[in-house]
Amino acid sequence: MTCYRFRQTLIGLCLLLFLFTTPLLGTENQTDQECFESRDGMSQVRVEEISPGQVNVKCSSTTGGVLWWGDPFAGTIPMGDMDIEADYSTEEAVVKPREPELDKNKMLTICSMACHDGNYVPIPHSKNPRRLKMHLDTVPDALNLKHGKGNIWCLDCHHLVERTKLIDNFGYSISFNQPQKLCGKCHGQVYRSWRDGLHGKRIGMWDKGGKKRWWVCTECHNPHDVEQGERNSGFAQLRPESAPNLPKGMTNANHERMHHGAHSDGNAHE
Amino acid sequence: MPKQDSSKTKDNKLTSRRDFLRSAGNYTVASLSGAAMLLSDPKPAKANVTWEEHFQKNYRLMTDEEKQQAIERLETRYTEEYGKPVTVDGSPSMEGVLFGYALNIQKCIGCRRCVKACVAENNQSRGDEQQIEWIRVLRMEKGKFSEADRDQHGYPESFGVQVGGNAYKPAGVVLEGQHYYEPEQVPEEDAFYFPMQCMQCEKPPCVKVCPVRTTYRDPDGIVVIDYNWCIGCRMCIGACPYWARRFNWGEPNLPKEEMNPVTHYLGNRPRMKGVVEKCSFCVQRTRKGRWTACVEVCPVGARKFGNLLDPNSEIRKVLAKKKVFRLRADLNTYPKFFYYMD
Ligand code: SF4
Ligand code: SF4
Numbered sequence: 053m054t055c056y057r058f059r060q061t062l063i064g065l066c067l068l069l070f071l072f073t074t075p076l077l078g079t080e081n082q083t084d085q086e087c088f089e090s091r092d093g094m095s096q097v098r099v100e101e102i103s104p105g106q107v108n109v110k111c112s113s114t115t116g117g118v119l120w121w122g123d124p125f126a127g128t129i130p131m132g133d134m135d136i137e138a139d140y141s142t143e144e145a146v147v148k149p150r151e152p153e154l155d156k157n158k159m160l161t162i163c164s165m166a167c168h169d170g171n172y173v174p175i176p177h178s179k180n181p182r183r184l185k186m187h188l189d190t191v192p193d194a195l196n197l198k199h200g201k202g203n204i205w206c207l208d209c210h211h212l213v214e215r216t217k218l219i220d221n222f223g224y225s226i227s228f229n230q231p232q233k234l235c236g237k238c239h240g241q242v243y244r245s246w247r248d249g250l251h252g253k254r255i256g257m258w259d260k261g262g263k264k265r266w267w268v269c270t271e272c273h274n275p276h277d278v279e280q281g282e283r284n285s286g287f288a289q290l291r292p293e294s295a296p297n298l299p300k301g302m303t304n305a306n307h308e309r310m311h312h313g314a315h316s317d318g319n320a321h322e
Numbered sequence: 323m324p325k326q327d328s329s330k331t332k333d334n335k336l337t338s339r340r341d342f343l344r345s346a347g348n349y350t351v352a353s354l355s356g357a358a359m360l361l362s363d364p365k366p367a368k369a370n371v372t373w374e375e376h377f378q379k380n381y382r383l384m385t386d387e388e389k390q391q392a393i394e395r396l397e398t399r400y401t402e403e404y405g406k407p408v409t410v411d412g413s414p415s416m417e418g419v420l421f422g423y424a425l426n427i428q429k430c431i432g433c434r435r436c437v438k439a440c441v442a443e444n445n446q447s448r449g450d451e452q453q454i455e456w457i458r459v460l461r462m463e464k465g466k467f468s469e470a471d472r473d474q475h476g477y478p479e480s481f482g483v484q485v486g487g488n489a490y491k492p493a494g495v496v497l498e499g500q501h502y503y504e505p506e507q508v509p510e511e512d513a514f515y516f517p518m519q520c521m522q523c524e525k526p527p528c529v530k531v532c533p534v535r536t537t538y539r540d541p542d543g544i545v546v547i548d549y550n551w552c553i554g555c556r557m558c559i560g561a562c563p564y565w566a567r568r569f570n571w572g573e574p575n576l577p578k579e580e581m582n583p584v585t586h587y588l589g590n591r592p593r594m595k596g597v598v599e600k601c602s603f604c605v606q607r608t609r610k611g612r613w614t615a616c617v618e619v620c621p622v623g624a625r626k627f628g629n630l631l632d633p634n635s636e637i638r639k640v641l642a643k644k645k646v647f648r649l650r651a652d653l654n655t656y657p658k659f660f661y662y663m664d
Contacts, residue, residue: 090621105406105583110442117435120442121618249636250643253623259611260632267623287622289507293434296501297453305502311495 087111089118090253090272092290094153102126115291124255124265131266132230138247144263149229150270151216160216170213181205193276209234209275231269375399381548381587382538392550393587400585400592408583410591413609415542421603422543422630423614424640424660425517429624432508432515434459436616436625440519443604443615444590445582447574454568456601457616460516461503465496519616520545520566520601521649521657528558528567537598543630543658544603546588554596563653567600603627630658 082099087109089095100108102123110120128146139145151160167173176182184194184206194206211217217225218234226233236243245251252272256264269275273286280288298305378384378392393410400408437457440446446454471493499516509515526545529537536551537558559567573595585591586606593599604614608627617625628635637660640646644662651657 112435112438114438115433115435117433117621119435119439119619120615124612124618248639248643250626250639251623253618253620255613255618257611258608258613258617258628258635260629260634262611272622283511285509287431289509290431290433290621291506292432292504292508293438295434295504296437296455296458297450298502305500308500308502309497311497 083107085111087116087118089148090267091270091274092116092288094274095148095271096153097127100126112293114294117290117293121255125263128265129229132227134230134233136247139249139264140247140266143261146263146265147229147268148265148271150231150268151228154228164214164216168213168215175212176207179205179207193274196277198277198279198281199275228270229268231275235269235275372399375550378550380534380536380551382535389587396587396591400583403592404578404581404583406578406581406583408581408585411584411586411606411609413586413605415540415544416609418629418631420541420543420630420658421522421608422628422637422641422658422660423522423603424626424637424644424646424662426624426626426644426663427514427516427661428663429622430459430515430517430620431622431624432459432461432503432510432513433621435619435621436517439615439619440601442580443582443607444602445576445585445592446568446599447570447572447576447593448580449575452570452572452575454570454574454599456566456568456599457517457519458501458565460498460518461500461510461513462516463497463500464512464514465494466512467493516661518564518566518649519659520562520603521564521655521659522601522603524656524658525654527561527563527653527655531557531561533557540588542609544588544605544608545600546602546605547598547600548588549591549593549597549599552597554598556598558598562600563650563655564657567598569598570595 083101085099086096087099089097097109097118099111102108106122108121108123108126109118110122111117112119125146127148129149131140131145131147134140154160184191188195197205200208207219209218211219211225212223214225217227218231220226220233221237232243232246242251246269252269253267254264256262274288277288278286280286283289295305375392375395379388381389381392384392389412393412396410397408400410437455437459440456441448441454444456446456448454471488471491503510503513522539522543522545524539524543526537526539529539529545532538533555534551534553536549536553537545537547539545554569556569559569570593574593576592581592582590584606586602586609589602589605604612604616607614614625614627617627626636626640628637630637630641632638640662641660644664646660646662648657648660
């Protein structure tokens with residue numbers, strides 16, 4: 053379905069390369085600069101002036117990550133109907149829609165009309181996973197799904213016919229903008245914790261009744277690779293912001309890399 | 323301590339109470355008529371603002387009217403200095419609110435975004451000459467243990483008194499509290515991370531030692547500082563068990579274009595040389611209902627903040643559902659900053 057993801061990744065990579073190699077980077081927070089929120093490459097935001105001298109976000113010149121929200125609600129839409137009650141039922145709850153992020157080339161609609169209209173491409177009769185024969189270029193991680201240790205496959209999450217949608221337990225469709233409804237099918241405990249405002253993050257107003265922007269699952273986790281290799285962690289590694297300056301006169305931080313107590317072979321860290 | 327170019331300081335008027343008292347003292351020593359001149363000299367409007375600012379009362383003892391005047395003086399001065407409209411808020415504690423903070427050390431990946439977000443929000447001094455960060459993130463090593471180190475011979479040459487264990491290469495020695503880690507990617511496999519900032523203690527040692535009572539605890543739990551009344555004695559820095567306070571040894575470097583113009587008198591308004599500062603739970607935001615900058619920026623959602631008096635707040639849910647501890651609870655400082663694990 054994500055017929056354009058590969059190109060996107062390429063563009064993303066080039067952009068990153070560009071970001072990391074351009075000395076211009078020092079002049080941070082120029083409007084039109086692109087940076088990422090939680091998931092590098094898949095939660096992008098553009099620096100824009102929202103009022104004279106005020107920007108929507110400030111970005112790190114070291115990592116390209118968002119550091120500061122001038123307007124926590126810029127570019128958000130209402131969270132939409134949720135079937136279980138939580139704070140979002142009584143407060144104004146907004147989310148950043150995921151569709152524009154996944155569909156930068158505006159292809160999803162075309163995909164679902166041109167081929168995946170429920171007739172042209174046969175609906176698989178067996179749930180036995182089979183190798184994807186088409187679109188290998190567009191779904192680069194599809195042949196290497198790292199989610200569920202081989203026990204789930206594409207159509208456990210993606211809708212059988214509507215390729216622009218995800219699927220719930222009854223076969224009804226779920227919008228890409230509400231991935232929590234999909235993920236909550238299996239990850240119930242995390243889902244509950246998210247509804248409580250404990251798992252994941254929210255920005256905006258802390259007070260009861262105040263407006264909040266809720267982060268949804270795929271803004272932090274890559275559903276096609278939640279294992280992240282050996283690390284077995286749902287959150288991909290990030291480049292850290294720079295360390296504090298060393299105290300004046302100190303040239304390195306070796307003092308804090310010494311394993312004290314080890315006399316003989318002085319095994320400094322690294 | 324680096325000597326700053328004094329020309330800036332001079333026309334920028336006297337920059338801290340301490341500087342002022344020092345120079346006033348000099349006047350007296352030099353000649354009494356000097357002091358008299360200082361008093362009678364007709365000053366331009368800008369300098370009059372300074373004069374009143376230096377002789378204003380401790381913020382906590384001011385009447386509402388005096389507070390308002392102090393705030394207006396500052397707004398005028400900052401707006402002029404930074405070339406953009408700067409607001410200084412004086413909002414007091416909200417009714418029925420006691421702020422609490424919780425940090426999930428299981429989730430934190432050590433990315434230091436909170437550190438930099440805090441700097442962007444709170445107008446700290448930046449650059450090589452004087453870098454001030456209110457949050458520190460410590461890298462804690464998980465430790466490696468090997469069969470080879472499991473030596474039961476104490477001192478092999480029979481020196482010393484140790485009986486058992488490996489005296490030369492003790493198993494289980496781990497690095498704790500590295501500030502300067504800089505790997506390509508975080509989190510690293512062999513480490514976890516431990517951010518620290520002001521704990522907003524309910525019985526704050528910093529407040530107990532302040533000789534001029536310029537740092538005090540407000541009813542919403544935030545321990546604040548009136549920078550104008552700070553004499554820079556740094557007693558509070560010594561008293562704080564959590565390494566939370568920073569000192570402006572030199573003139574802070576805050577570039578105009580990076581300055582955050584939305585400020586609070588007791589929070590992120592620009593500081594001057596010779597005063598102490600620290601985390602204020604983003605008082606300029608939180609007393610207006612907004613989350614702190616570090617809560618908002620944390621990419622893994624490890625930081626939670628809210629009203630401890632509201633049983634439905636997320637901070638109360640953390641306290642109710644997670645495994646929670648406070649740093650150095652043995653000191654009876656009663657921090658309002660909690661650490662937790664899932
Ligand atoms: S953590 Fe330190 S600075 Fe903060 S209130 Fe406690 S003693 Fe004071
Ligand atoms: S931003 Fe969050 S994850 Fe990163 S160091 Fe701070 S608390 Fe840890």
